[in-house]
Amino acid sequence: SAVISQKPSRDICQRGTSLTIQCQVDSQVTMMFWYRQQPGQSLTLIATANQGSEATYESGFVIDKFPISRPNLTFSTLTVSNMSPEDSSIYLCSVVRDYLDTQYFGPGTRLTVL
Amino acid sequence: AQSVTQLDSQVPVFEEAPVELRCNYSSSVSVYLFWYVQYPNQGLQLLLKYLSGSTLVKGINGFEAEFNKSQTSFHLRKPSVHISDTAEYFCAVSENSGNTPLVFGKGTRLSVIA
Numbered sequence: 001s002a003v004i005s006q007k008p009s010r011d012i013c014q015r016g017t018s019l020t021i022q023c024q025v026d027s028q029v030t031m032m033f034w035y036r037q038q039p040g041q042s043l044t045l046i047a048t049a050n051q052g053s054e055a056t057y058e059s060g061f062v063i064d065k066f067p068i069s070r071p072n073l074t075f076s077t078l079t080v081s082n083m084s085p086e087d088s089s090i091y092l093c094s095v096v097r098d099y100l101d102t103q104y105f106g107p108g109t110r111l112t113v114l
Numbered sequence: 115a116q117s118v119t120q121l122d123s124q125v126p127v128f129e130e131a132p133v134e135l136r137c138n139y140s141s142s143v144s145v146y147l148f149w150y151v152q153y154p155n156q157g158l159q160l161l162l163k164y165l166s167g168s169t170l171v172k173g174i175n176g177f178e179a180e181f182n183k184s185q186t187s188f189h190l191r192k193p194s195v196h197i198s199d200t201a202e203y204f205c206a207v208s209e210n211s212g213n214t215p216l217v218f219g220k221g222t223r224l225s226v227i228a
Contacts, residue, residue, distance in 0.1 A: 033215055
């Protein structure tokens with residue numbers, strides 16, 4: 001399996017500010033994804049982070065609100081911009097090492113917006 | 115489009131009793147099926163997966179699941195549960211290859227009672 005770390009593990013932020021979440025993997029991976037888990041809910045895919053190009057966003061998620069970078073094959077960031085209390089969630093990155101591999105998940109970042 | 119239905123949002127069960135967590139899916143193409151577990155305040159851990167081959171899949175911690183194509187189901191079972199199995203369980207499906215994002219069910223909260 002892949003070893004995935006996320007920073008920060010949790011944060012409490014004020015409305016209107018932005019937070020950048022980092023996802024670091026211990027080895028090169030082909031795919032990286034960002035998911036959101038709202039309180040008491042399941043996981044929803046935000047976007048696929050593409051190495052060296054713009055992320056691919058799912059319906060309901062836009063780049064201005066959730067800008068994503070993936071500068072190389074082991075690292076990605078997700079920014080939650082202009083936050084509101086509705087953005088309070090756990091944000092998880094996941095990776096796939098190569099074709100037909102399983103998705104492995106990071107420990108998540110628990111975000112609370114006041 | 116794919117979808118996953120977990121029929122039970124909560125399942126209470128006594129310690130050492132058997133348990134079955136139900137999962138049904140819909141998809142117009144071949145699928146890969148997964149069960150993940152999320153312990154309190156932690157990320158997701160893969161329990162087991164079905165890619166192809168034998169329809170009975172064995173995973174970690176004594177769990178197993180059976181893929182039933184005619185009933186489009188992938189129910190998770192354990193013959194004897196422990197207190198430590200208390201967690202949220204998510205069924206997920208991906209299409210055609212491991213490089214496609216996962217679609218998750220809403221989760222089943224398993225509560226093991228002493």
